[in-house]
Amino acid sequence: MKHGPAAIACILLLWAMTPAAPQGVATRNAAPAARSAASGQPFPVSLVDVAERAGLAMVFVCGNEEAKRYIVEANGSGVALVDFDNDGWLDVFLVNGSRLEGFDAGSAPTNRLYRNQRDGTFVDVTRGAGLARSGWGNGVSAGDYDNDGFTDLFVTYWGKNVLYRNRGDGTFEDVTDRAGVSGSVEQWSSGSTFIDYDRDGKLDLFVASYLRFDRAKTPLPGSGPNCDWKGVPVFCGPRGLPFGGAALYRNRGDGTFEDVSERAGIRAVSGYYPFTALAVDLNEDGWTDLYVACDSSPSLFLRNNRDGTFSEIGIETGLAYNEHGIEQAGMGVAAGDLDGDGRLDLVKTNFSGDYPNAFRNLGRGIFEDIVLRAGLAVNPQFVGWGVGLVDLDNDGRLDLFQANGHVYPELERQRRGESYRQPRLVYRGLGGGRFEDVSAAAGPGVAARMSSRGAAFGDFDNDGDVDVLVMNMGTRPSLLRNDNTSGNHWIEVKLEGTKSNRSAIGAVATVEAAGSRQTAAVASQSSYISQNDLRLHFGLGRARRVERFRVRWPSGAVEEFPGAAADGFIVLVEGSGIVQRQEIRR
C-alpha cells in the first residue's frame, strides 16, 4: 500500500485545465498593450471642470453608492447637449435615476434641464419646461420628430419611457401616450435613437431594453457564478438574467407612432443586453442602419434592407465581437472617420480587463478591429462608458475622449488595485487611424477620478472647440470646458433637412479644407446613451476656409455646397445649395 506522493502529483498535473466558469460580465485579463513612442508634441488642450461655476448643481442618483445589490443601480444615465430654444447655444439635459428604497413624497430627484445663459453659466428651467419627472431614468436621444424646427427628447426608463414634444416656447409636452411609444412598465429601457429608416422624411424611433429585470427574481450579490468579481460578492448580471430586446416605432406623421418591431425584423433578434443605439449609414448604401453596443453579448449591426426591414449582421461584418471573436461588454459607441478614408468607423467602449474596439470600415459595411494598431489598447484597467471621436485641438484629426468608472463600489473598500472612481482618458489623433494617450497632459478635468457613465460632446460656449459634459454617479456632472490654445481654425455645421428629417439625423457631411477631407455623421444618440450636439464640428488646422461641403442626406440625396470661411457657425439646408450663417443670439 505505498504510493509515492510524487507519483500522485504527476497524475494531478495531467488533469486537463477545465474551462473557467462564466462570469457576470464579459471580459478577459488583457494587459495594457505596448505604447508607441510618444510624438513629443505638446497637447494644447486642457479640459477644466466648470460645472459648479456654471450652475450645474444636479446630483445624479443611481441606487446605493456604497454597495449595489442589483444591476439596475450600476448603469447610471445619459446626458444631452441640445439647443432646445434655438438660440444657437447648447443647453444641458441630465437624466436622473432613483434608488431602491424610494424617496419621501416630493423629494424624489428628477431629470433637469439647464438653459444656457450665454455667459458660461446655466439656469435650471426644469419645472417651467415641464420636465420635472422622477423615476429610474436611463438614456436620452434627441430629434425633431414632428419637423417643427424644435428638438424633441426621448427619455428611457426602468418603467415606461417618455417622449417630450418641444412646443417651441421653452416648454415640453409629454406626448408619450398619444404617440404610443411608452413601452411596458416592466421594461428596463436603455438606448434609443431617432432614425428615419424608411426615408419618408419623418423620424422614427428605435428603443432598446437592456434586460428583463425583476427584483423579486434576481439573486443577491455573491449568490452564484454571475455574482462575483475577483472573489468579491457583487450584484448579479447581466449574464444569468433574462436578455433584453428592442422595438422600432414608425412615425405616422400625425403625432403617433406604429410599433413595427415584428414586421421590421427587430423582434426576431434575441440573446443580447443592449445599451447605446446609434443610427448611421454603415454600409454606405444611402439608408440609415443601426448599431447597438451590447453588454456581455454580441453587439448588433441592424442593416437597413431598404424595404422596411432590418437584418442583424454583426457577426458577419465583424462588428459583434473583438478581433479574436470574443464577446465583450459593450457600453458606448462613437462614430467617426478614424483613418481619413471618408468612411465612418466606430469605437466601442468595453469593460475593464478588455480593450475598446476600433472598428475600421473596409467598405460595404465590413469592419476590422484595429484597436492594437490604433494605440487604443493601452488602458484596459478602466471600465469605459461614454466616448466621443471629436477633434479637441482642431488640428483636423479626430481625438478620442473616454469616460470611465467601475460598476462595483465595493472595490473602493477592497484595495485590490481597482477603483470605482476612475480618471477619464484622452487620446490625440495622429492621423492614419493611430492615437496616442495624452490623458496626463489634457487637464485637471481628465485626471479627476469619478465613476462616470454618459458623456455628451458639443461647444457649449461657442468658442470654437468641443467641450464635454459627463455624468458622474452619486454626484454632480462634470462640464469639461475645452481651453484650447492651439490657434487652429474650425467650423461648426448645422444640417437641416427639408426632404429629409429636419434634424438631418443620419446625414453624413464631408468637408474639404487644405487638401484634406473629413467626414462626420449627425447622430441622435451615441457615446453612452447620451446625446451630442447635433451640429458637426470640424477642426481645420491652419486652413482659414473650407473649400467645399458634401452632404449625403438621409433622403438619399447627395448635395455639394460651396466653401465658407473658417471659425464660424453655418447652416446647410437640404436642396438650397447655399451656405448660411447660423444665428447665434448674444
Place this chain on the structure above:
Amino acid sequence: MTGLLLAIVLALQAPEVEAILARENDPEALSQAARGFAEARRYAEAELLWRRAAELRPDFFPALFNLGFMHFSRERFQDAAPWLERASRARPKDYNARYLLGTALVRLDRREEGLRAWRAALALRPDDVRLMQVMSVEYSKGRYYTEAAAIARRALGVQADDPNLYYLAIKAAQDAGDEGAALQAARRAVKRFPESARANFELAFHLYKLGRVEECLPYLRKAMEADPRYEEPFFFHGDLLVRQGNNDEAVRYLEKALEIRPDYTAARVSLARAHLSAGRPRDAVAALDEAARLDPSNPQPHLLLSQTYFRLGDEARAGAEREISLRLRRENPAVLEAAQGRPFPEKP
C-alpha cells in the same frame, strides 16, 4: 461504508475476522492484521480491523492513516478524507497525511480545503517542488492566480534545472497579469536552456505581448531552428505576420505549423485570416472547413466562415455559419474568455 454493509461483510468473513476481533484488544496488533488483509486486497476485512483499532484508540495514527490511504488508493476520496483528516490531527507533523488529505479534498472538488491541507504539508517540507507544482496548478484552476504565480516562482527558486518549472512560472505569471514576471522567467529559461525551442518561444511570446515585436523575432527564429518539429513558433510567427498584413509570408509559416500538427485549429483559423486579407476567400473557406471538421465544438471557424461567405456575397451561408457559431458559444460560454483572478480565502 455503512454499518449495514459492514455487518454483511462481517457475517461473510465472520470466522476469520471475528477471531481476530475476539482475541485482540491491541490497536497495534489489529493494525498489523489489517495491513495483511489490505495487501491481500481484502479491503473490507482490513477496514473492519482498522476501524476497531481506531475505536480502541481514537488517535491511533497507523489505523487512521492507513484507512485513509486505503480508500485513497482505491479512489474512494469521500471515504478517505475523514480518516486522513483525523490522521492529520493525530500527527500534525506527518507530511503524507496532510498531502493525501489535500489531494483527496481537491479530487472531491473541495479545492480551497485541499489547498489549505497542502499548505500545511508544504510547511513540513518547504522544498517539495512537486507539491509546489500541483499547488500552482490548483491555485490557477481556482482562479487564485496571484498565489499560483507566487508558488511557481518559489518552486523555481528551489530547483532551477527543471525546464517545466520555468514554463509553469511563466504561465502562472501570465495568468496573474504580471507580464513583467512572465518575461523575467522566460529570460531565465533561455539563459539556463539556451538551445531549448520552448524557452526561446516563451521569451519571444512574452516580448511580443509587451509590444517588443522586433526584439522577439530572433528568439522566434532560434526556436524554429532549435526544433523544426515544434509547431508553436511557426504558428506564432505566422499569426504575427497576419497581424502585420504580411499575408503571403504568413501562409508559409502557418502551413509549416499545420504540417507538424494538422489538427491545430488556431493555426487553420489564422491561415484563413491570411487568405481572407490577401483576397483569397475561397482558400479561406477551405482552411476553415477543415478547421471545423477537426474541431467541431470550436465556434471560431464558423465565425470566420460566416464573415468569409458574407464577403463572397453568400448571405444565406453566412447566416447558417453564424448560427452554428452562436450555438457552439452557447454550449460552452466560457470557452473564449479568461476568468478574473481572486484572492485565496485564507480562512474557511
